[in-house]
Amino acid sequence: MTDATVDSPAVVTTPAVRPEKEGGASALRHILTIAKREITGYFASPVAYVFIVIFLLLTGFFAFMVSGFFERGQANLLAFFAWHPWLYLFLVPAVGMRMWSEERRLGTIELLLTMPITPWQAIVGKFLASWLVLALALALTFPIVLTVNYLGRPDNGVILASYAGSLLLSGAYLSVSAMTSAMTRNQVVSFIVSVVLCLFLILAGWPPITNMLSQWASAWFVETIAAFSVMTHFESIQKGVIDSRDVLFFFSVIGFCLFTTSVIIRAHRAG
Amino acid sequence: MIEVRNLKKSFGAKTAVNGVSFKVEMGEVLGFLGPNGAGKSTTMRMITGFIPPSDGEVFVGGFNMLDNPIPAKRLIGYLPENAPSYADMTVLGFLGFAAELRGMRGEAKKRAIDRVVEMCFLESVLHQSIETLSKGYRHRTCFAQSIIHDPAVLVLDEPTDGLDPNQKHEVRTLIKKMGRTKAIVFSTHILEEVEAACSRAIIIDRGQIVANGTPEELKQRSEHAGAVTVRLLDGSSAAVTHKLDQLPAVGKCTVLSEAPVTVRAYLKKNGARGELAREIGEVAATEGWRIEELHTEEGRLDDVFRAITRPETKQEEAA
Numbered sequence: 001m002t003d004a005t006v007d008s009p010a011v012v013t014t015p016a017v018r019p020e021k022e023g024g025a026s027a028l029r030h031i032l033t034i035a036k037r038e039i040t041g042y043f044a045s046p047v048a049y050v051f052i053v054i055f056l057l058l059t060g061f062f063a064f065m066v067s068g069f070f071e072r073g074q075a076n077l078l079a080f081f082a083w084h085p086w087l088y089l090f091l092v093p094a095v096g097m098r099m100w101s102e103e104r105r106l107g108t109i110e111l112l113l114t115m116p117i118t119p120w121q122a123i124v125g126k127f128l129a130s131w132l133v134l135a136l137a138l139a140l141t142f143p144i145v146l147t148v149n150y151l152g153r154p155d156n157g158v159i160l161a162s163y164a165g166s167l168l169l170s171g172a173y174l175s176v177s178a179m180t181s182a183m184t185r186n187q188v189v190s191f192i193v194s195v196v197l198c199l200f201l202i203l204a205g206w207p208p209i210t211n212m213l214s215q216w217a218s219a220w221f222v223e224t225i226a227a228f229s230v231m232t233h234f235e236s237i238q239k240g241v242i243d244s245r246d247v248l249f250f251f252s253v254i255g256f257c258l259f260t261t262s263v264i265i266r267a268h269r270a271g
Numbered sequence: 272m273i274e275v276r277n278l279k280k281s282f283g284a285k286t287a288v289n290g291v292s293f294k295v296e297m298g299e300v301l302g303f304l305g306p307n308g309a310g311k312s313t314t315m316r317m318i319t320g321f322i323p324p325s326d327g328e329v330f331v332g333g334f335n336m337l338d339n340p341i342p343a344k345r346l347i348g349y350l351p352e353n354a355p356s357y358a359d360m361t362v363l364g365f366l367g368f369a370a371e372l373r374g375m376r377g378e379a380k381k382r383a384i385d386r387v388v389e390m391c392f393l394e395s396v397l398h399q400s401i402e403t404l405s406k407g408y409r410h411r412t413c414f415a416q417s418i419i420h421d422p423a424v425l426v427l428d429e430p431t432d433g434l435d436p437n438q439k440h441e442v443r444t445l446i447k448k449m450g451r452t453k454a455i456v457f458s459t460h461i462l463e464e465v466e467a468a469c470s471r472a473i474i475i476d477r478g479q480i481v482a483n484g485t486p487e488e489l490k491q492r493s494e495h496a497g498a499v500t501v502r503l504l505d506g507s508s509a510a511v512t513h514k515l516d517q518l519p520a521v522g523k524c525t526v527l528s529e530a531p532v533t534v535r536a537y538l539k540k541n542g543a544r545g546e547l548a549r550e551i552g553e554v555a556a557t558e559g560w561r562i563e564e565l566h567t568e569e570g571r572l573d574d575v576f577r578a579i580t581r582p583e584t585k586q587e588e589a590a
Contacts, residue, residue: 026374033371037357044359107355111416114319115372116344269322
């Protein structure tokens with residue numbers, strides 16, 4: 001019943017294993033300290049609550065009112081998950097935009113980076129904290145799983161895979177937001193740039209765009225562009241098959257964006 | 272504890288710090304003086320490892336800040352300019368966060384927080400959110416963060432900025448007290464602060480060190496150092512200057528005021544201090560001057576400061 005709730009933390013903790021190898025137990029402790037502070041920050045301000053409430057309202061609205069969850073008469077959650085890439089497009093940058101720009105605006109980045117920790121520990125800690133907020137919002141959609149199980153006999157394996165895919169998708173968007181928020185002390189700029197980059201990640205593989213491209217471009221070109229799209233990989237996971245290539249794709253996006261974040265922060269410090 | 276070798280930093284075409292070298296040993300309090308934009312904060316940011324130098328090296332406790340930043344940073348407590356802190360946290364939460372990043376857990380963390388809360392008088396605001404605090408409390412919260420791990424090296428960028436006179440006095444006393452067992456570098460605009468708390472001062476201008484010595488040594492560089500001011504109950508300034516000019520130790524005399532007659536006699540170049548006051552005393556006795564006041568000037572740091580750092584406008588004209 002609460003499969004999604006159980007699943008979320010397991011996926012979240014996976015990236016933390018990597019820095020542990022590099023710096024041992026103290027590295028992990030630093031990451032957790034930073035993540036803890038960040039989560040406290042989210043819940044001390046209205047950001048986390050507003051995000052969770054809006055996310056739940058909008059997923060409900062789109063799944064039931066727009067996609068006609070009941071009228072479809074199908075025991076699956078396609079009507080629910082189909083909207084996630086578009087909802088995340090605006091909601092995830094709203095969560096991530098403050099991640100580094102706020103540190104720069106307040107000057108606390110100077111405190112943080114003169115502590116005896118590596119910039120990587122700060123980057124990963126902050127990212128994980130924000131991802132956990134997104135995971136919590138996603139987990140709170142569990143009533144729809146209960147509903148569909150009450151009404152019919154859905155394939156819960158597919159639903160579980162879709163939840164995992166949705167979480168990975170939000171992580172990929174979040175890493176883009178982390179990167180753009182490191183570029184500027186202005187949260188609005190960070191938000192807009194992040195939305196545009198995420199929109200590119202969606203559109204590159206969105207059927208209307210790929211269909212348009214395929215009219216004049218060769219198939220391999222369309223496929224290459226589409227391979228960069230979160231849609232291609234998200235839809236493939238939604239079919240209930242967690243292909244390692246799709247998982248690898250999302251973690252590559254996260255890894256690349258967080259690495260770029262570290263480069264931007266270093267460049268900013270170097271002047 | 273701190274050694275800075277030929278430190279340079281350029282931002283694009285602008286050179287902020289240009290070849291700064293100095294050492295700070297345990298038990299020393301180094302005052303960092305200089306006009307705005309002289310490169311004080313940039314130097315401190317390089318010492319604490321926030322920004323990498325364009326050239327030169329920083330050693331803290333023997334660790335090179337570039338090659339080995341983590342052990343070097345462990346030794347340092349840092350109060351950045353404007354004392355930033357996380358506005359959404361409580362004072363207790365913020366200090367706990369700093370303690371944990373400094374590797375303290377459980378009982379050790381609790382003791383460290385108790386210690387700095389007492390030192391910085393934060394008991395009354397411990398559970399308040401930082402954004403609701405006055406500037407003085409916010410400043411002290413960030414200061415508390417910098418000493419939470421009882422660091423061997425303390426780098427303070429304008430630690431008394433924005434505090435009221437009482438708080439300034441408290442911070443100065445604290446710095447002086449801690450300076451006996453630590454190596455401290457702090458920057459300031461307030462020259463009396465240097466005299467009150469520093470064992471040594473460096474004046475930096477346009478990215479370069481222009482003076483380095485104890486506050487007493489620096490004051491000696493003032494043109495007023497060793498001059499004697501004499502104020503009489505009667506007599507005329509012309510007659511007094513005439514007599515004083517004939518004294519062997521006097522370089523020149525200036526009349527500060529006519530009534531009451533006040534004259535300042537400057538020491539000749541390479542003249543011995545004390546000589547001047549004695550000679551003036553003797554001439555006053557023979558002439559029967561009724562002296563109201565006679566004292567030897569110590570020299571003032573702000574004279575030295577003004578003499579060796581050029582104000583912003585003159586720099587631009589020169590450029």
